[in-house]
Amino acid sequence: MKRNWILTVVLSCFFFNGFAQSAGRPNVLIIYTDDLGYGDLGCNGATIVGTPNIDRLAQNGINFSNAHATASTCTPSRYSLLSGRYAWRKKGTNILPGDANLVIPTNGTTLPKVFQQAGYRTGVVGKWHLGLGNQSPVDWNREVSPGPREVGFDYSFIFPATADRVPTIFMENQRALGLEPEDPISVNYQQAFPGELTGKAHPELLKQHNDPRQGHDGHIVNGIGRIGFMKGGKRSEWTDEELGYVFNNKVLEFIDSSRKDAKPFFLYYAIHNIHVPRMPGTEFKGKSKLGYRGDVILEMDHSVGVIMNGLRERGLLENTLVVFSSDNGPVLNDGYMDRSAETAAALGHQPGGIYRGGKYSAFEAGTRVPFIVHWPGHIRGGARSDALVSQVDLMASFASLLQVKLPDGEFTDSRDYLSTFLGKAKRDRDFIVEQPANSALCIVKDGWKYMTPSKGPALMTAVNIETGYSAQEQLYDLKNDPGERSNLAGKYPQRVAALKLLLKKVTEAE
Ligand code: NG6
Ligand code: CA
Numbered sequence: 001m002k003r004n005w006i007l008t009v010v011l012s013c014f015f016f017n018g019f020a021q022s023a024g025r026p027n028v029l030i031i032y033t034d035d036l037g038y039g040d041l042g043c044n045g046a047t048i049v050g051t052p053n054i055d056r057l058a059q060n061g062i063n064f065s066n067a068h069a070t071a072s073t074c075t076p077s078r079y080s081l082l083s084g085r086y087a088w089r090k091k092g093t094n095i096l097p098g099d100a101n102l103v104i105p106t107n108g109t110t111l112p113k114v115f116q117q118a119g120y121r122t123g124v125v126g127k128w129h130l131g132l133g134n135q136s137p138v139d140w141n142r143e144v145s146p147g148p149r150e151v152g153f154d155y156s157f158i159f160p161a162t163a164d165r166v167p168t169i170f171m172e173n174q175r176a177l178g179l180e181p182e183d184p185i186s187v188n189y190q191q192a193f194p195g196e197l198t199g200k201a202h203p204e205l206l207k208q209h210n211d212p213r214q215g216h217d218g219h220i221v222n223g224i225g226r227i228g229f230m231k232g233g234k235r236s237e238w239t240d241e242e243l244g245y246v247f248n249n250k251v252l253e254f255i256d257s258s259r260k261d262a263k264p265f266f267l268y269y270a271i272h273n274i275h276v277p278r279m280p281g282t283e284f285k286g287k288s289k290l291g292y293r294g295d296v297i298l299e300m301d302h303s304v305g306v307i308m309n310g311l312r313e314r315g316l317l318e319n320t321l322v323v324f325s326s327d328n329g330p331v332l333n334d335g336y337m338d339r340s341a342e343t344a345a346a347l348g349h350q351p352g353g354i355y356r357g358g359k360y361s362a363f364e365a366g367t368r369v370p371f372i373v374h375w376p377g378h379i380r381g382g383a384r385s386d387a388l389v390s391q392v393d394l395m396a397s398f399a400s401l402l403q404v405k406l407p408d409g410e411f412t413d414s415r416d417y418l419s420t421f422l423g424k425a426k427r428d429r430d431f432i433v434e435q436p437a438n439s440a441l442c443i444v445k446d447g448w449k450y451m452t453p454s455k456g457p458a459l460m461t462a463v464n465i466e467t468g469y470s471a472q473e474q475l476y477d478l479k480n481d482p483g484e485r486s487n488l489a490g491k492y493p494q495r496v497a498a499l500k501l502l503l504k505k506v507t508e509a510e
Helices: 002-022 052-059 074-083 111-117 240-260 291-313 340-347 391-402 493-508
Strands: 027-033 062-064 121-127 155-159 186-188 229-231 265-270 320-326 371-374 383-385 432-434 442-445 448-451 474-477
Touching: 027 074, 027 291, 052 291, 052 320, 052 371, 074 111, 074 391, 111 121, 111 265, 111 391, 121 240, 155 240, 240 265, 240 291, 291 320, 291 340, 432 493, 442 493, 448 493, 474 493
Parallel strands: 027 265, 027 320, 062 383, 121 155, 121 265
Antiparallel strands: 062 371, 186 229, 320 371, 432 442, 442 448, 448 474
């Protein structure tokens, strides 16, 4: 009897693994960093800070030079990655406050739901920033839903928004971690709670000072002022230096529990680095030459190493497809005096590489982000691809890999570019739309980029980023002028007209 039982287990493990592999069902891990620029990685030309673990992914995988987030800020890019839809189609999907409600519709297909349909266990660890709940104000003292679960994640360990805004808490499966009922959480984005010490009133309590031009002078946690105000939940609040460590461990725990379930996993690891406030783990403080921004790049690269080693030790490296990317382009001073801008200028570090602009902007550095795909045995190592690809297509492309059929009649922007993502083809996406912070859309097709005229400053002075905003129409020849220096709109009115028409069609589609 016992022998029969053992035989059944052995056989079913064999069939399960065999099935998983033969049907093309690898584990899938998306490592999604925050505000990392194209030029911040060694494999993309950076020399001042080393990123050996990410460079190794590129050496053994395929490194894309023309891959795009859909937007140059966080919330809309994440919205697109997870829902397969452009965020500008839906109101209220720009950078969200920490007390916003969930913006991803729960009744449509999402990237994690594609995996659930294929029998995967799904999880999200890290930064969320897509809103939670459907009631305002959010009650942080009970389970908050809808949230990651309703979007398609079986497991979640997140912080709600960004590291620089309240509530500064971890949430596991949509509940504040370690919350004591006697110390309930309240959050307010308008005014401080009586008795709460704020960065504005008490700069002497801060260990990292905010840039007074950019706020971040509300609630203080761990010696750092944040956007917004908060009361209570002391035990649930994080220590910034531990974020990387905690998230890495939660990732490994998730992988282990999925193996216990004998299911392949899909994990979206939304690393909080290298967003502000940059407060690296102790081991990384002062380790780079680029101030705290360089230190958190080292820490982020270390996290990638921890996870890849974790996969290797568990014998999962071969059967795990890893995608590494970022939600938007780089920024140096994004609200705190952490010497990022000064050190980068002194040493000539170009976080956006050869591309103009950065986070928030319509210029290329806003959305052209690092993008590496790693799948040993399936992708030729050290390959590069200049194909135009977009994160919005991961949903349809993974659906294609898993042979999951997206529902007929459901509108999405996601298309199947699996063969391009796996380096089997270099087929460009037909076109991409780029969304800067002011949502004056740009469209790129066949190497030509059209930028819609818009109001707004050409330079965001506080963050020192060129926006690309202009009252004039702009047209750039990205193949010959990747730095977007000469506006050719006057010279090629027909190209302008054609791209405008295409943009109109895309925005009107539903
Ligand atoms: C901006 C914040 C910035 C950062 C960003 C969100 C100010 C002045 N600046 O509004 O510090 O938090 O929002 O970054 O408040 S993102 O990567 O999540 O989009
Ligand atoms: Ca971001």
